[in-house]
Structure formats: C-alpha cells, structure tokens
Amino acid sequence: MSRAETSRRGSRPGRAGIRDVAAAAGVSITTVSDALNGKGRLPDATRRHVREVADRLGYRPSAAARTLRTGKSGLIGLTVTTYGDEPFTFTEFAYFAEMARAATSAALARGYALVILPATSRHDVWSNVALDGTVVIDPSDHDPVVSELVRQGLPVVSDGRPAGSLPVTAWVDNDHEAAVLGILDHLADAGARRIGLLTGTTTDTYTHLSTTAYLRWCERVGQDPVYEAYPAHDPCAGAVAADRLLARPDRPDAVYGLFDPNGTDLLAAARRYGLRVPEDLLLVCCSESTVYASTEPPITTLSLKPRRIGTAVVHVLIDAIEGLHSDQPVEQVIPTELIVRTSSQRRSPRTTVSPPRSPESD
C-alpha cells in the first residue's frame, strides 16, 4: 500500500524524495537515510550504491523536513539595531559591511547561513524563519527582540558590550576605553594641547564608553572637554557638527571623530576654515574605510577590526548552538589597531601620497 503511494508521489515533477531513491535503489528509506548520513551499519557496497542512485535522481533532502525532525535549521540571524525610518543602517559605515562579510564567511565555513533581520521588522517575519541562534550588532538597552529570543531559549551573541542587564548569552567587543586613551595619548605626543571629540548619539555602549573615557582623560590631564554630539542616524548632522566643533571659540588643535564619516567631514570643515592638516589641526577618526589612505592628507584611523569581530561573534554563537564550552561565560575582547597616517603626525609635515596598501589578512 505504501509502495503504491510512493510511486504516485514519485510522479510529481521537479523533486525526488527519499522514497523515490529507496524505490530506485531497491532498499528501504531507512537504508537511504543511513547511507547518505553516514549512520547505521551498512556495507560500503550498499552505501555507494545508494549514493549513486541518489545522485542520478538529483535527490536533495528537504531542508524543511530535516529542520522539523532535527530541530536544527543551520540558520543564524544577523540583527542590526535600526535608527529612524530606514529599515536599517546596515551599510552606513564600512564597519557593518566588513563585519557582516566576515560573519557570513565564518558561518558558511561551519555550515551555517546568515539571515539578515532588522530588529524592528515585522513580527511575522521573525517567527517565519527557524533560527538556531542570533547575532545582535550594537543592541540598545532593553532591546525587546533580544529578550524575546532569549525567552525562546535561543542563544544570542552580541557585537558590542550589552548595556544594562541585557541577557545575552555572550558578547564580543573591543576595549573601547583603552583605544580612546591610546589615541588621546598619541595626539598629545604629537603636540596637541586641546583635543576635541566628535561623536554621534547612539543607544549602544560604544559611544557611551568612548565618551566616558574621553572625559576621564580630560580630567586626568586637566583639559576642558571640547566635544560636539549629533544624531548619528542623520547623514547631514555629522558635517554640521564637525563645522560647529571647528567654529568654537575654544577651537581644538586636534580632533578624534568616533564615527566613520567624521574624517571626511572634519577635513572639509578644516578646509572651509583655512586650517592645514596636520599643521594647524591633528585628525584621527574611527573608520574601516580605505579612502582615508588616499585623502589629502591621509588620515590616521582607528580600526576596530570588524573582520575579527564578525568571525569571533559567529564562532562563539555556533559554539553555543552546538553546546561546546557552554560552561564558561564568554566575553571576548578584540584588540584595536591604530593606523597612523599623516594627519596625526606633526613631526613629518610632508604630505606624501602613500602607496596603495595591500589587503590585511584579518
């Protein structure tokens, strides 16, 4: 009886099922499943035969059925917190793009695929995709999506230290305090007397930690803080804030910009005010963009190593999914890298155009 049904289904065009393979190979579906998955105890001859028949029929196991049966989908969510009405700022900064690329690669290398899901997307989309776990980039405090996912028992790993008591499974981040302090010391070493800070307002911890570190440094060295903050989701506000910072009566002679576009904006503002870089103004900004190697002059940047972050986040998440080293709370810190260029070196006033850099390995 079940044989008759099998042949009836097999007549459906397009897809061959495991039953069709079993019938064509003259074995049971159990044998087919065991042969293809490397389980059970079968002689190699049978195993090879089944594989061959499966290949000939172009058999592809149904991902949905396998997911339903095993409870594992092989899918990882990649969530970006959104600002404003644009569904997400996915590629506003090169950081996100690089990080997403590395995360995708790392996931694929371990047999997982990435699904892009904005945090504020429609609820039906979230519940329509079976996820094994989720990566959350820069979660804001009390993120409802994170809570919901954790409540469902899914592992959640965040890129960026979670704010408050956000119940993530693990997190990966840079040591932002150390990075800011290092940059400020670097600028002071280059001769800066009054260092300003350009920063966006965000709800994650990056801005908060960096600003706090800046204020602490100012207090330590006895400098009055000089900083401008602007809504990070507004693409124009950054340029305006850069202008405002250089127009202040207590104009800084060095500026660190916390966000990617700040370097370009500050450079343009400096030109408007006739300030030479680095002679009149030292410049550093946090960016992953390679354009700062070719600007006039080249601008010193802080790299947060998004590729290493993306890779680490995915590995930690997959480890959690597969139950590896789940005993220790995972909080991984990735070092930053300061790429020193002309804009922050007052000692070497030559404005040589640096040769094209070869891509870094990480």
Add this chain to the structure above:
Amino acid sequence: MSRAETSRRGSRPGRAGIRDVAAAAGVSITTVSDALNGKGRLPDATRRHVREVADRLGYRPSAAARTLRTGKSGLIGLTVTTYGDEPFTFTEFAYFAEMARAATSAALARGYALVILPATSRHDVWSNVALDGTVVIDPSDHDPVVSELVRQGLPVVSDGRPAGSLPVTAWVDNDHEAAVLGILDHLADAGARRIGLLTGTTTDTYTHLSTTAYLRWCERVGQDPVYEAYPAHDPCAGAVAADRLLARPDRPDAVYGLFDPNGTDLLAAARRYGLRVPEDLLLVCCSESTVYASTEPPITTLSLKPRRIGTAVVHVLIDAIEGLHSDQPVEQVIPTELIVRTSSQRRSPRTTVSPPRSPESD
C-alpha cells in the same frame, strides 16, 4: 489517547505547540489554526478567544513545520558571484552594500527574509536552507548555481543582464551602453580630446557591455581607444592600472573609471604626475560612494541606482514566487544618473567644496 500525548508533549519546557493552545482554549487544533491564520468560518468570539490564549501561552508557530506543510519558507537567497579566495566581494563596492540593503528592505516589506549565500559555497549549505527563490548578482556565463536552481524549479532573478543563454526567470539591469555613451559625450562636451577607459576584468556582462560601448564610441568619433584593464578582484591592481594609464605616451586628457575605487586611484595617480583635475585631466567614475562629493576636487560619478535595482529585483522575484504576472518575460531596465561635479567641468575651474548633500530618496 492523543490528548494524553498532547499533555505529555506540552510538558516540554520552552515551546508551546498548537496542541497546547487548543487544549488550553478548549477547542481543536483545526480551530486554532484557522483562528490564527484568518481562515475557515469562525465567529469572532472564538477567534478572539483563541488568539488571546495563544498570546498568553507565548505560542509561536514552528517555521519548519509550516514550511514543510505549505512548501513556502519565506526565504530568498541573495547570491554574489565570488572572485578569488575570499568567499565573496559582498561589500567591496558601495554598490553591493546599497543594493543588498534595498533588497533586504523590500523583501521584509513583503514578508520575506534574505539569506546571503555565495555562489561557490559548500553544497551542503545550499541544500540545508529551504529557499522560495534567489537573487543572483552579476552572474557569470554558465553559472552552475543558477542552472541547478532553475532545474529545481526555483525562480531566479538576476541583477545584471545574464550572459549567453543563462536560463534566469527574469533580470533587472541598467542600460550600460547608454550610460557610457552619455558620459563620453559629456566629457567630449567639456573639451576632452582623448578619453581613456579604466576597467576591471570580470565575467559578468557589465564590463563587457561598457567596454564595447566605449570602443563603438571611439570608432564613431574617430579616436584611438586608450584603455587599461586589470583583475577586478585584486585591490592593488586598480591603483597600478590607473598609474599605467596616465603614464602612457598617448596619455588621455579624460578618463572614465568603470569601478568604484577607480576615482580615488586616478586622483592619486594624477597627483603623482602633477596633473591638475579638471584642468589637465577630466575624471568620471562609476560609484555609489559619497566620498567623491568631498574629495579635492569633487569627482563626477555615475550612479547605477542600486537601491532601485535591489528593490526591483526583489519585487520581480516575489511576483514570480507568488505567481503574479508570470505570463510576460520580465526584463526591467533602471535608468542611471550622472552626478556632475567639478572633476568633469572645465568651464568652472573653481574648486568649491560642495556642501553636504541630503540623502536621496531612492
């Protein structure tokens, strides 16, 4: 009997099934399914009651079971052809990033989610995810992944005209010939006598169509072609090729760069040779990056409108998935936009820094 089993399963922590909702609401699972999906014929009272109970239990339908039953997963693949050993060049150019962002937004607006899948990824990953259809960016001729997907009966829509007889369901692209001809005319109008072309070597149709259009234009106006090609996947090769182009004995007095980084590379090369832009060299490049608005001087760019492309591709694909207007072969052409800046205007030699541009709507 089945009741007893239901309660036994319901004791499992973490997830409430449809049976638990049915038991708690005192109805059958059919009624629950119909009430939540808006089907069947139920009085509003029952519908509300079931929804309320489901909410109270935190019921989330299993995506895997739904996919298995309905045959629709709500997932769309986003495939990027890869070069070299890096899994994919996803964000090499701002084009991909913008396009992917728009595609994700458009998909989410229609209830679908995007899965990023490189074309050359491990076969097990491809077969492990249930896709309703796929978007392929710049497929090369005889792409094996495309053939396999089409053979499975999945709709495949490509961004970029498919080469040869690649059997895609539909495609969306710009009119690259018209764009190149327009730029060459624009440069000639600005006074260019010998226009060069800087181009990468790729296996998709973009490079081929653009180069062909350039050669035809040269033939028409009686100019000897002056162009340099370099392997597009090598991040250094572009700068070297730009240098080579300006070092030629028949140095062009205007250059169009087909790829995003060409503008920066050409500008750096021009500085090395002491060429002033636009006085000695007119420059245009194809890019979506906003940095070209702030370079010194600002560079004229051709925008391929990746947001509109990404949106269109997804809409065409989802229409095909849902069986809408499947009768007509869909080949959609998106217009390009030339953003004229200082680098291509010899008449206005002032090098004003342009004010920050507001974001475009598309």
Add this chain to the structure above:
DNA sequence: TGATCATGCAGAAACGTGACTGTCAACGCG
C-alpha cells in the same frame, strides 16, 4: 413539518525526514 442549507467545529491525513524497534539469516561456541 420534513428537506435543504449554512454554520461551527473536530478528526485525520498528509508534508519528508530521522531514529527507534524489530526481523531474519549467518555464524561462532560450548
């Protein structure tokens, strides 16, 4: 008043796979 019909819901069959249990033959050993 009996036949027809819309309404409100329950039962059960799939969807395609993985895993557990069971069967039958061959074989080694006392």
Add this chain to the structure above:
DNA sequence: CGCGTTGACAGTCACGTTTCTGCATGATCA
C-alpha cells in the same frame, strides 16, 4: 546440535503544522 550474537536491513512512529473531509446543530423555506 542448540543457543546467543551480530550484521543488514525493513517498518513504523513522530516532528508541528495546514487543510480536506465530515458530522452535528440550528435556521430557512416550500
């Protein structure tokens, strides 16, 4: 020669939905 053991498979259930079919109940109509 009988018995336990092991290899090589087949049968069958369950994963959690959706959906088709079907059975009651009350209302409507000739």
